Amino acid sequence: xxxxxxxxxxxxxxxxxxxxxxxxxxxxxxxxxxxxxxxxxxxxxxxxxxxxxxxxxxxxxxxxxx
Amino acid sequence: xxxxxxxxxxxxxxxxxxxxxxxxxxxxxxxxxxxxxxxxxxxxxxxxxxxxxxxxxxxxxxxxxxxxxxxxxxxxxxxxxxxxxxxxxxxxxxxxxxxxxxxxxxxxxxxxxxxxxxxxxxxxxxxxxxxxxxxxxxxxxxxxxxxxxxxxxxxxxxxxxxxxxxxxxxxxxxxxxxxxxxxxxxxxxxxxx
Numbered sequence: 475x476x477x478x479x480x481x482x483x484x485x486x487x488x489x490x491x492x493x494x495x496x497x498x499x500x501x502x503x504x505x506x507x508x509x510x511x512x513x514x515x516x517x518x519x520x521x522x523x524x525x526x527x528x529x530x531x532x533x534x535x536x537x538x539x540x
Numbered sequence: 541x542x543x544x545x546x547x548x549x550x551x552x553x554x555x556x557x558x559x560x561x562x563x564x565x566x567x568x569x570x571x572x573x574x575x576x577x578x579x580x581x582x583x584x585x586x587x588x589x590x591x592x593x594x595x596x597x598x599x600x601x602x603x604x605x606x607x608x609x610x611x612x613x614x615x616x617x618x619x620x621x622x623x624x625x626x627x628x629x630x631x632x633x634x635x636x637x638x639x640x641x642x643x644x645x646x647x648x649x650x651x652x653x654x655x656x657x658x659x660x661x662x663x664x665x666x667x668x669x670x671x672x673x674x675x676x677x678x679x680x681x682x683x684x685x686x687x688x689x690x691x692x693x694x695x696x697x698x699x700x701x702x703x704x705x706x707x708x709x710x711x712x713x714x715x716x717x718x719x720x721x722x723x724x725x726x727x728x729x730x731x732x733x
Binding site for chain 2: 501504
């Protein structure tokens with residue numbers, strides 16, 4: 475099924491597929507960032523590493539705003 | 541042959557985008573770290589933890605629906621005409637430099653201000669560079685997944701609509717990030733005692 479949005483042709487069938495992939499990648503990247511920070515901080519007993527993971531995780535959420 | 545050439549051009553563009561943004565973001569981090577170091581020399585140390593907690597707390601309250609205090613930001617987008625007038629690798633480099641500066645384009649969420657506070661509070665140019673470098677890598681990681689995210693070469697309009705549907709998840713992840721970050725600030729403060 476196709477439609478037009480703002481003058482561009484959109485294949486509506488693709489939207490749920492891409493949405494699912496975006497959610498999967500968002501969770502994957504956020505887990506790597508935040509989870510990696512937590513794990514690194516625990517392993518190295520260095521809480522600053524937690525903040526580096528937080529920085530990466532917050533960066534992942536900046537998908538919009540270009 | 542044509543597809544291989546396009547792939548090579550895409551890869552070069554993505555590498556340049558990522559590298560340019562990392563350069564700009566680490567420069568922002570270094571500048572904020574230097575600012576923090578000079579502030580510490582001028583007004584002492586006691587303000588550090590309360591300041592970081594206040595900025596992070598403001599961001600978290602905003603994300604949780606507190607009265608909509610405007611997010612301080614430069615309401616600007618990267619120039620789209622670069623895409624039409626310049627070769628793709630140069631456009632990608634310029635986009636990376638521009639977006640890597642973090643505060644020169646639209647901010648969707650308050651997290652970058654929390655990171656700026658952490659960079660200033662830390663007072664270490666190297667530490668702040670790592671912080672902003674990590675933030676950029678998280679942001680730039682999306683483009684590396686583009687071949688997976690886009691089912692076809694004409695999927696961009698559908699992707700724009702799909703991104704809108706993904707915003708609630710990104711919103712929740714940002715809240716988790718701020719909570720973990722605020723916890724981190726408290727842990728770092730406790731560890732420093």
